[in-house]
Amino acid sequence: MTVSCRFTVNGSPVYGHFAPMRRLLDVVRAECGLTATKEGCGEGECGSCAVLLDGALVNSCLVPIAEVDGREVTTLEGLRTDDPLFAAFAASGGTQCGICTPGMIMAARALLNDCPHPDLSEIRRALSGNLCRCTGYTGIYAAIRAAAGQGGE
Amino acid sequence: MHDDDRSGAVPFKEAPLRKDGTEKVRGTARYIADVRYPGMLYGATLRTRLPGGTVVSIDFDENIAWDEYVVVTAKDIPGVNAVKMIEQDQPVLVEAQYRHAGEPVMLVAHRDPQALGTALAAIRIEERACDEGPVFTIEEALRPMTRQIVAGNVYRDYCMEKGSVARALGEPCHVFEGEYQTGAQEHLYIEPQGMIARVEEGVLTVEGSLQCPYYVHAALVSMTGLSADQVRVLQCATGGAFGGKEEYPSHIACHAALLSLKAGGRPVALIYQRAEDMAVTPKRHPSRTRVRLGADGNGRLRFIDIDFVIDGGAYLTLSPVVLSRGMIHAAGPYRCDHVRVRGRAVATSHPPFGAFRGFGAPQSIFALETAMDGLARTLGMPPEVLRARNVLVPGDLSPAGQGIEGPLDMHRVMEEALEASQYHAKVARCRQWNAQGQASRRGMGIATFYHGAGFTGNGELALRSRAGLRVSAGGLVEILTSTTEMGQGMQTTLSEIVAEALQIPYEGVCVARPDTRDVPNSGPTVASRTCMVVGRILAQAAYKLIARLRAGAALPSAYDYDEFCAACARLHASGDVATVMADYQHPVDSQWDESTFQGSPYRSFAWACYVAEVEVDTTTGEARVLDFTAVQEVGRVVHPTVAAGQIEGGVVQGIGYALFEEVHFGTDGQMANNRVTNYIIPTSADVPPIRVLFQESRAGAGPGGAAGIGELPMDGPAPAIINAINAALGTEIRHVPAMPEHILAAMDRGHL
Amino acid sequence: MSWHAPRNLDEALALLAERPGLVPFAGGTDLMVGRQTPACGRQYLSLARLTVLRGVRETASGVAIGALTTMTEIGCHPYVCRDLPALAASARATGAIAIQNRATLAGNIMNGSPAADNPPALLAYGAEVVLMSAAGSRRVPYEDFHGGYKQTVCRPGEILTEILVPVPPPGARHYFRKVGARRAQAISKVSLAALLVGRPGSWECVRFGFASVAPIPILARTLAVAITGSDRGLPDDAELAIALSRDIMPRDDIRSTADYRRRVAMNLVREALAPWTRQGGSNASA
Ligand SMILES: Cc1cc2nc3c(=O)[nH]c(=O)nc-3n(C[C@@H](O)[C@@H](O)[C@H](O)COP(=O)(O)OP(=O)(O)OC[C@H]3O[C@@H](n4cnc5c(N)ncnc54)[C@H](O)[C@@H]3O)c2cc1C
Numbered sequence A: 001m002t003v004s005c006r007f008t009v010n011g012s013p014v015y016g017h018f019a020p021m022r023r024l025l026d027v028v029r030a031e032c033g034l035t036a037t038k039e040g041c042g043e044g045e046c047g048s049c050a051v052l053l054d055g056a057l058v059n060s061c062l063v064p065i066a067e068v069d070g071r072e073v074t075t076l077e078g079l080r081t082d083d084p085l086f087a088a089f090a091a092s093g094g095t096q097c098g099i100c101t102p103g104m105i106m107a108a109r110a111l112l113n114d115c116p117h118p119d120l121s122e123i124r125r126a127l128s129g130n131l132c133r134c135t136g137y138t139g140i141y142a143a144i145r146a147a148a149g150q151g152g153e
Numbered sequence B: 001m002h003d004d005d006r007s008g009a010v011p012f013k014e015a016p017l018r019k020d021g022t023e024k025v026r027g028t029a030r031y032i033a034d035v036r037y038p039g040m041l042y043g044a045t046l047r048t049r050l051p052g053g054t055v056v057s058i059d060f061d062e063n064i065a066w067d068e069y070v071v072v073t074a075k076d077i078p079g080v081n082a083v084k085m086i087e088q089d090q091p092v093l094v095e096a097q098y099r100h101a102g103e104p105v106m107l108v109a110h111r112d113p114q115a116l117g118t119a120l121a122a123i124r125i126e127e128r129a130c131d132e133g134p135v136f137t138i139e140e141a142l143r144p145m146t147r148q149i150v151a152g153n154v155y156r157d158y159c160m161e162k163g164s165v166a167r168a169l170g171e172p173c174h175v176f177e178g179e180y181q182t183g184a185q186e187h188l189y190i191e192p193q194g195m196i197a198r199v200e201e202g203v204l205t206v207e208g209s210l211q212c213p214y215y216v217h218a219a220l221v222s223m224t225g226l227s228a229d230q231v232r233v234l235q236c237a238t239g240g241a242f243g244g245k246e247e248y249p250s251h252i253a254c255h256a257a258l259l260s261l262k263a264g265g266r267p268v269a270l271i272y273q274r275a276e277d278m279a280v281t282p283k284r285h286p287s288r289t290r291v292r293l294g295a296d297g298n299g300r301l302r303f304i305d306i307d308f309v310i311d312g313g314a315y316l317t318l319s320p321v322v323l324s325r326g327m328i329h330a331a332g333p334y335r336c337d338h339v340r341v342r343g344r345a346v347a348t349s350h351p352p353f354g355a356f357r358g359f360g361a362p363q364s365i366f367a368l369e370t371a372m373d374g375l376a377r378t379l380g381m382p383p384e385v386l387r388a389r390n391v392l393v394p395g396d397l398s399p400a401g402q403g404i405e406g407p408l409d410m411h412r413v414m415e416e417a418l419e420a421s422q423y424h425a426k427v428a429r430c431r432q433w434n435a436q437g438q439a440s441r442r443g444m445g446i447a448t449f450y451h452g453a454g455f456t457g458n459g460e461l462a463l464r465s466r467a468g469l470r471v472s473a474g475g476l477v478e479i480l481t482s483t484t485e486m487g488q489g490m491q492t493t494l495s496e497i498v499a500e501a502l503q504i505p506y507e508g509v510c511v512a513r514p515d516t517r518d519v520p521n522s523g524p525t526v527a528s529r530t531c532m533v534v535g536r537i538l539a540q541a542a543y544k545l546i547a548r549l550r551a552g553a554a555l556p557s558a559y560d561y562d563e564f565c566a567a568c569a570r571l572h573a574s575g576d577v578a579t580v581m582a583d584y585q586h587p588v589d590s591q592w593d594e595s596t597f598q599g600s601p602y603r604s605f606a607w608a609c610y611v612a613e614v615e616v617d618t619t620t621g622e623a624r625v626l627d628f629t630a631v632q633e634v635g636r637v638v639h640p641t642v643a644a645g646q647i648e649g650g651v652v653q654g655i656g657y658a659l660f661e662e663v664h665f666g667t668d669g670q671m672a673n674n675r676v677t678n679y680i681i682p683t684s685a686d687v688p689p690i691r692v693l694f695q696e697s698r699a700g701a702g703p704g705g706a707a708g709i710g711e712l713p714m715d716g717p718a719p720a721i722i723n724a725i726n727a728a729l730g731t732e733i734r735h736v737p738a739m740p741e742h743i744l745a746a747m748d749r750g751h752l
Numbered sequence C: 001m002s003w004h005a006p007r008n009l010d011e012a013l014a015l016l017a018e019r020p021g022l023v024p025f026a027g028g029t030d031l032m033v034g035r036q037t038p039a040c041g042r043q044y045l046s047l048a049r050l051t052v053l054r055g056v057r058e059t060a061s062g063v064a065i066g067a068l069t070t071m072t073e074i075g076c077h078p079y080v081c082r083d084l085p086a087l088a089a090s091a092r093a094t095g096a097i098a099i100q101n102r103a104t105l106a107g108n109i110m111n112g113s114p115a116a117d118n119p120p121a122l123l124a125y126g127a128e129v130v131l132m133s134a135a136g137s138r139r140v141p142y143e144d145f146h147g148g149y150k151q152t153v154c155r156p157g158e159i160l161t162e163i164l165v166p167v168p169p170p171g172a173r174h175y176f177r178k179v180g181a182r183r184a185q186a187i188s189k190v191s192l193a194a195l196l197v198g199r200p201g202s203w204e205c206v207r208f209g210f211a212s213v214a215p216i217p218i219l220a221r222t223l224a225v226a227i228t229g230s231d232r233g234l235p236d237d238a239e240l241a242i243a244l245s246r247d248i249m250p251r252d253d254i255r256s257t258a259d260y261r262r263r264v265a266m267n268l269v270r271e272a273l274a275p276w277t278r279q280g281g282s283n284a285s286a
């Protein structure tokens, strides 16, 4: 069985018939060809598949495509190209192997949208569903603070 | 609590941007799961389920259209059925007898990944267990009358001896003895392992997530029987490795290659799901260490006597070299005339343990540094004073008999660590806090250690690494090396080294993709050797390049980048070779005796003193690191952000090792908690402020005096944290991970 | 495999009456993780469009929380934070942000996990749940909701529509503490939510809700009897331990040991009863 779904990804409309329980993660990567969104665990634990669904941070491996009908999806590729998080993550040690980075930046963007000048404990809480095995998180905090200092969106 | 997230002394703004930074933050870096080819098949692996036994038969359900599938067994292996490593003891695919659960028996591939599940469920592998029961612990392995995986279940039994412990034992001194244990540790790189194999223009081409392209290349050549130039290995962006992608990628590459060869060269992707990755790939060796320390009344070490045993698992893989590194680090950075370290790697029925950042040293250093605190208590001496009395200074001989040379100053490292952590004031404050009868106890812990860079002993000599540079007509210099970027910042560090040697801007240097058809064998990307060993070779290559440009392309003796580019253009126009290679030069004075473990095991060491402040909740036994200080002498910091990132990341892995990361083994000997939800690594909420400080003696053997730092930060956190817990509670915890369950039980014993 | 996405509650209940085997799909944070296991139902009823089931409202006697209200909404809702701080804390301790944005309170209960984070608070507060089918609706005290491991009294054809939580009297003590393997995104080893009415030493009403110490979330009734009503002050530790041991039956599993759970459960009880310096205790990862 398939269901028809109409939604937007990074502002572009998507319409198609999908197996209802197909993961948003797979649709974004395989159908939309947007591979910045990564799969680290496939069970909601690592956050490397994080995207925004109607502006809220979700793990795309836990969202069936049927539930995306009528909604807006934003992946890393859909952030403003001048989002200060990009430069800050690259410069302040926010990325090493890079596999967690897209999800981290999405979590950081969700945080800054709600709270433009977060303190360290707010940053820690906001990232606590995004595992990073390389940086020890310290460089990521520095990046988010640097980006927050520049205003962001 | 400190709120500044980075209080290191280094100004970060001035450092050049990471080479791989932009593609990673933009999400355009291509990892293996992002690669797709038309007509690509998806592969899966069928494995043994018993902890050792024999495959009796394989049955296929007749209701499946098997002709749609590619099916591979050991019979399809054209060359040697062994994964090339130190010894060829581990089969690529099981033929009949096998040693552990999770060994690959068969491979299946199909166009539709969904169809794979159906096929896997429709194949039945019948197995017969071994007569004797499996062996799962070091104690069981060494017991007589147990299953003999190899003779005596001992892969290697080494001894390192300096002076005579036997004699020292006869003399009066204060003695402390203890037995220490460390558990297995899972790398949990966030990108699971994977490879894609295909035949392209008659060449077997394998790409994927890996650390060591030439290891994979050698394994493929041996397994296929193809010639070296019929096999090509490329690295994709690699989402973390930490040693975990040193040996196992050779297995996956062989499997993917077999499927592709059988499928007529079609691309086959073999990408592991997380659960499979965690169940079958190697982890850090569990260890058991007996330590006996003798000291005079002033705390001067009279002897160090250590029995170090690691669990190698069911095949030898890299255990001998993990063992030797662990042994060489076992006696620490201390001056002592009588040292004996016996080291054994034993065989068990677990999947083989393997390389993980630190490579045996975190295990033995944990034991020694925790025992040093025990000795300090025995002597009634503060632990930092005991260490200060014994750390090596220039002019001393290390436990391996290596002369320590200046301008290294371990005392300065310790002083800075104590000062930056406000150690003395905090020790007093903890004491006060603990006297107040709060629902928590606080303690400070310290560890002093060093970590040798590069392969052990004569290893680098045997590797004969080579690396090179290629210039374009436009003056862009490409680094040609099989050293891989896996997040540690190698592209950035090596580019800086080359730019500096060539005296051109950093932007004028880039790194070619590791591709065995294009880059020489620079040895594996392991053992903190990249900066020191490969960096040095590249600096040599740079000098050669300058010489060539001078001789053949009229590069002036003093030049700016424009003149450099112009010379490159002339070099190209003249048709001269635009590529230079350089080879590893072994220092003539470096001697190493493998039978006695005496000589110069490493050309450079990084030295460190780490301090942890820990709070233990007495209601729950939960320990929390409140603050962490890491001071290290690393010769030279090439790139401050990259270097700090290595330390910060390593410290957090060390915190996980100390407090959270527990591998449970099932009755089949495989990891039972092989899900991210059940294997606990630190999140951002668990990480304390980490203060990273560097000292630069410029005495390392690498370019500009750099030593390697990649593994160092894994060594110190576990002992510093456990020492802090023991100081807080008055306990004698002697193992990691120290889970709240253990801490609560230890508190009982300590009558808190 | 089939997927139904009714537009309103009536349509949903009608569908469910017709096909009682449909699996309600709320945030999907449990269903997606288990989706490959064969036991998991293959026919889904998406609740996403049933907007009436979302949100928090004040009623005459307390707070009514719609089944589809997410952890994020509960964790920062002004009524919940004011009147039910232990529930606000448990919602904020459920997974991390991306989970809290999807996970619903009804899903957390209906999934039936003994380790779920919000049941202890619902037990402590004496919540009731509303179950609705095409035939009508009924109210069930939450403390009677779980029959056994992963079982609930929800019948085929019913869905959970609302959770009703009475507001405790002013001055009551609210306690919540989750003990997990780390400070965020961890399944609990033990957790306790407690509501204490009265004064230390002479409690009029105490309710202790535990997770991860029995096959289902547990209201510690024996313990409550031991603590309340006695005019000779608080029972000693040994008496408390005996009472507690009647209520809980912890087990060894991959996350912890029975022994640890027993001890920590006891320690948490002590912490909840001890004189407090601050009100509304919680170690939620805030
Ligand atoms: C990474 C991760 C971390 C997590 N961490 C925690 C944690 O720390 N603490 C914790 O408690 N939980 C945790 N969970 C589980 C938690 O997310 C779920 O229990 C969640 O609350 C379930 O809600 P849902 O809306 O997602 O339910 P769903 O997955 O949609 O459904 C769960 C079950 O409830 C049924 N159901 C849902 N709504 C209704 C209804 N209205 N009527 C009848 N039946 C219904 C479904 O049929 C299904 O059986 C975690 C999950 C993940 C993936």
Ligand code: FES
Pocket: A038, A039, A040, A041, A042, A043, A044, A045, A046, A047, A048, A049, A050, A059, A060, A061, A062
């Ligand atoms: S892949 Fe979705 S959370 Fe890990």
Ligand code: FES
Pocket: A094, A095, A096, A097, A098, A099, A100, A101, A131, A132, A133, A134, A135, B190, B239, B240, B487
């Ligand atoms: S940068 Fe490697 S996991 Fe975060």
